[in-house]
Amino acid sequence: MDTLLEGPVLEEGLSLSSCPGGAAICGEHGERLSFFCVDDLSPVCCECGVSDTHNGHRVYPIQEAVEDCKGELECSVHVLQDKVWRCDLVKQTCESAQKHILSQAQSTERQIKEEFEKLHQFLREEEEARIAALREEEEQKTGRIKEHAQKMDGMIDVLSETIREIEKETKVDGVDLQGSYESLVKRIRQCEQSPEKVNSSLINVSEHVGNLRFRVWNKMQQITPYTPVTLDPNTASSCLVISKDLRQVLQLEQHQRLPSVPERFRPYACLLGSEAMTSGRRRWDVDVGDSSNWTLGVAQASVKRGEEFEACPEAGLWTISLRRGQYVALTSPCQTLSLRGRRPRRIRVCVDWDEGFVRFVDPDCDTHLYTFTHTFTEPLLPYFESICKVRPLVILSQKVSVVTEKHQIPEDGDQDSENSPAHEEQIS
DSSP: SOOEEEEOTTTTEEEEEEEETTBBBOTTTOOOOOOETTTTTTTHHHHHSGGGGTTTTTEEEEEHHHHHHHHHHHHHHHHHHHHHHHHHHHHHHHHHHHHHHHHHHHHHHHHHHHHHHHHHHHHHHHHHHHHOOOOOOOOHHHHHHHHHHHHHHHHHHHHHHHHHHHHHHTTTHOOOOOOHHHHHHHHHTTOOOOOOOSOOOOHHHHHTTHHHHHHHHHTTTTTTBOOOOOOOOGGOTTTTTEEEEEEEEEEOOOEEEEEOOOOOSEEEEOOOESOBBBBSEEEEEETTTTTTTTEEEEEEOOOOOSSOOOOOGGGEEEEEEEEEEEEEEOSSSOEEEETTTTOOOOEEEETTHHHHEEEEEETTEEEEEEEEEOOOOOEEEEEEEEEESOEEEEEEEEEOOOOEEEOOOOOOTTOTTTTEEEEEEEOO
């Protein structure tokens, strides 16, 4: 330590070492720099050590300070090595995430194409069906018009022949006319029937193209169910598998190799929904079926992910659970739910962020299970935990209704028609 880095140059031209071990002379007092100030990281003389400049500082003899500095540097090496190790872990996570992102992108692109192909196929079939219906109407009405036109041709021939007979007979003598008069009258009476008008003879264009895109979209709901909650695979524990449509979750026998990103849960077998809630009301139904161990509810967006936690309101979770055959509300302590021997097959989660409650209902028998009350201040996300390798949790789709605006007709004398009340009409 006798040859350390050079420090700043004094006004007198003497060099001060920034670490102990230097042998320079103090420019102010002319004394040998035999002490070291740990707080200022500079060598000092015996006079400097007791001056006001270093009052209260840690001043040691130069040799003792050398050993202390060596110890501190060795500790720093261990700290820096630990940081290198942690940086290497982060780098490995980045490399793993990079590969996973590529796999996710390819898989997602493939799924997007598959989904759009289903929509394209539906639209192609719907287009063909509607064009076929148009062609059928065209053939029917063309055939009807042609048949009617042929009938008119027949009537015209009969009328023309009758006219010719009448003109011919009126040119003969009166005695001969009397003999054919009766038959001519009968023929005239047969021609008294007026020609029938052609009704509904044209193509019903409005039926084929009126609100066409809306009606096709409405019919498309048969192949496009709406799911109120979409699972977020990036939050799912590595022991969970999620269906391609992001509606089902099941526990695996073995863990998958997934990037250890901060949003992923470890070590619990849980995950979140993707849509955060910061106001209003939402509800969703989960088919739990014969699953033997599950937890459902909501969690704050800031809930712990990469460490253990208690699923309770104090930790930012409002949930109910089936554990070891018992239905419980995960409060502190847990409260057993009295279901009187019933086993719910579906659980409805109802959340009102503004009113501050999370309610659980058995929708099959419209039975209330439990309600949490809390003043929410953070975004809430749907929470799912599945510890069953046989039966998945399934988020059920909901029926979609289209709401159209229906304006009220203003009363006589109502000048402010634009501000008149309106109500809505639902079209399922």
